[in-house]
Amino acid sequence: MSMFDFGIEEDATDNHEEPTAPPKTVQLEPFAQLDLSQLLDSLPPLISFSPLPIRLWAGGRDNITLSRRDLFDARFQLISEGHGDESSSKPTPSTAALGFLDAPSDLVPGVYEGGLKTWECSLDLVGYLDTLDLHFSGKRILEIGCGTGIPSVFILHRLFCGDSTSGSETHVHLQDYNASVLELITLPNIILAWYMSPAEQEYRSSESDPDTEYPPADPTASGELPLTPTLKAAFVASLSKYGIKLTFSSGAWGSLHAHLESTSEPSYDLVLTSETVYRTESLHALIALLHRVSGPNAMCLVAAKVLYFGVGGGVSEFSAALQSKAIIQAGCAGKAESVWERKVGVGRKILRIQWEA
Numbered sequence: 212m213s214m215f216d217f218g219i220e221e222d223a224t225d226n227h228e229e230p231t232a233p234p235k236t237v238q239l240e241p242f243a244q245l246d247l248s249q250l251l252d253s254l255p256p257l258i259s260f261s262p263l264p265i266r267l268w269a270g271g272r273d274n275i276t277l278s279r280r281d282l283f284d285a286r287f288q289l290i291s292e293g294h295g296d297e298s299s300s301k302p303t304p305s306t307a308a309l310g311f312l313d314a315p316s317d318l319v320p321g322v323y324e325g326g327l328k329t330w331e332c333s334l335d336l337v338g339y340l341d342t343l344d345l346h347f348s349g350k351r352i353l354e355i356g357c358g359t360g361i362p363s364v365f366i367l368h369r370l371f372c373g374d375s376t377s378g379s380e381t382h383v384h385l386q387d388y389n390a391s392v393l394e395l396i397t398l399p400n401i402i403l404a405w406y407m408s409p410a411e412q413e414y415r416s417s418e419s420d421p422d423t424e425y426p427p428a429d430p431t432a433s434g435e436l437p438l439t440p441t442l443k444a445a446f447v448a449s450l451s452k453y454g455i456k457l458t459f460s461s462g463a464w465g466s467l468h469a470h471l472e473s474t475s476e477p478s479y480d481l482v483l484t485s486e487t488v489y490r491t492e493s494l495h496a497l498i499a500l501l502h503r504v505s506g507p508n509a510m511c512l513v514a515a516k517v518l519y520f521g522v523g524g525g526v527s528e529f530s531a532a533l534q535s536k537a538i539i540q541a542g543c544a545g546k547a548e549s550v551w552e553r554k555v556g557v558g559r560k561i562l563r564i565q566w567e568a
């Protein structure tokens with residue numbers, strides 16, 4: 212299933228291919244929590260990145276540029292790890308990811324859900340979050356269906372640019388359907404946000420590797436970042452110093468919901484999701500999860516296109532589903548208030564959800 216024209220321009224690998232036929236019986240991905248140290252170990256010795264400029268809307272503010280790992284570089288990583296070897300009999304998640312890196316906009320229900328690419332509404336969410344001037348420090352934040360994780364990367368950028376001694380722990384939980392998205396793109400983007408911030412500069416001035424050539428901490432330039440053991444250790448030390456806990460989880464929404472119920476995990480203060488309401492069959496699971504994770508005073512924001520042509524979902528479907536009989540019976544009914552709208556071209560909105568119970 213292709214959502215041609217709905218993503219933002221990325222790089223030369225962004226070729227749209229014929230939609231892949233959905234598998235007949237889809238076994239949804241189970242919940243998995245990914246350990247940060249194992250994720251760090253799985254990274255290659257060097258990553259390449261490019262600037263992602265984001266327009267901020269609040270008057271008087273400079274726009275922001277974040278760094279984002281290049282998709283071609285993630286592809287190169289998988290090929291050099293041997294995942295492109297056609298003689299290998301059993302396909303792994305990484306060989307599948309290699310296929311999707313060539314066509315990051317193509318969705319295959321229950322197999323790959325588009326997280327390798329940065330979608331437009333995630334940038335809308337950054338613009339909107341910036342207007343709110345929220346304090347993220349000490350909050351529990353969850354991004355559902357994060358993909359490249361740009362709203363969370365923005366929040367982490369703000370945290371790394373802030374005061375490291377502000378006290379209570381900030382928890383940022385990043386969830387994507389595909390573990391390979393979190394490994395290949397989401398975590399590298401977070402490391403880049405740290406590298407480009409004053410938090411990394413403290414490390415640079417104290418104990419940089421004398422033999423390694425690091426790029427300038429300039430998010431407006433493309434570059435290559437060596438992921439040395441020293442750099443990874445400094446990243447982990449900065450997380451601890453800034454009181455930031457990162458959680459990465461993969462799997463279908465229903466599986467995360469079941470996990471949270473079984474572990475009595477507390478709710479979140481800020482719940483974000485962008486470009487996740489395109490498939491009507493998934494709306495019930497998404498709404499039930501959003502309801503479960505939203506604390507009593509939580510801000511729950513859903514950024515989406517008004518309509519996903521050829522797929523069926525969109526803002527109206529989602530708003531109607533919040534009041535559907537099944538959702539009311541499940542005790543998760545809510546109302547969606549539009550807090551931002553773009554009417555030009557394919558319409559886009561940001562909805563704030565008010566839960567009824």
Ligand SMILES: C[S@@+](CC[C@H](N)C(=O)[O-])C[C@H]1O[C@@H](n2cnc3c(N)ncnc32)[C@H](O)[C@@H]1O
Pocket residue numbers: 324325326327328329330331332333355356357358359360386387388389462463464465484485486487493
């Ligand atoms: C089009 S991508 C959007 C990625 C990112 N939020 C953005 O805006 O750039 C849709 C995301 O929704 C998530 N997703 C879709 N259906 C899902 C499901 N049934 N269970 C869990 N995650 C799902 C995937 O993680 C995927 O990354």
